[in-house]
Amino acid sequence: MKLPSTHKGSITVHRRVNVTLPEETLRLIDRVAKKGDRSRLIDEAVRHYIDNVGRTNLKKRLKEGAIRRAERDHALAEEWFHLEEEAWRDDRA
Numbered sequence: 001m002k003l004p005s006t007h008k009g010s011i012t013v014h015r016r017v018n019v020t021l022p023e024e025t026l027r028l029i030d031r032v033a034k035k036g037d038r039s040r041l042i043d044e045a046v047r048h049y050i051d052n053v054g055r056t057n058l059k060k061r062l063k064e065g066a067i068r069r070a071e072r073d074h075a076l077a078e079e080w081f082h083l084e085e086e087a088w089r090d091d092r093a
Contacts, residue, residue: 014039 019042021029033041 029038029041
């Protein structure tokens with residue numbers, strides 16, 4: 001069943017799905033969500049989780065790339081250092 005609603009000025013379509021959760025998880029949800037508010041809580045939790053996992057994966061990939069390129073980047077910096085130093089001295093003169 002699709003239920004249209006408005007969300008931040010746009011229309012969002014909701015779909016009913018069946019999800020199986022452990023009893024303990026349902027108890028936790030019921031402790032923090034008002035009656036009839038499970039869907040909102042689960043939606044926010046999933047979005048938060050994916051946002052954080054995505055950010056963590058991006059940081060990991062950036063770090064791995066920086067490590068892979070470190071030697072090349074260091075060599076380029078050394079290669080250009082004398083030119084930058086010379087340009088800096090010319091600006092000060």
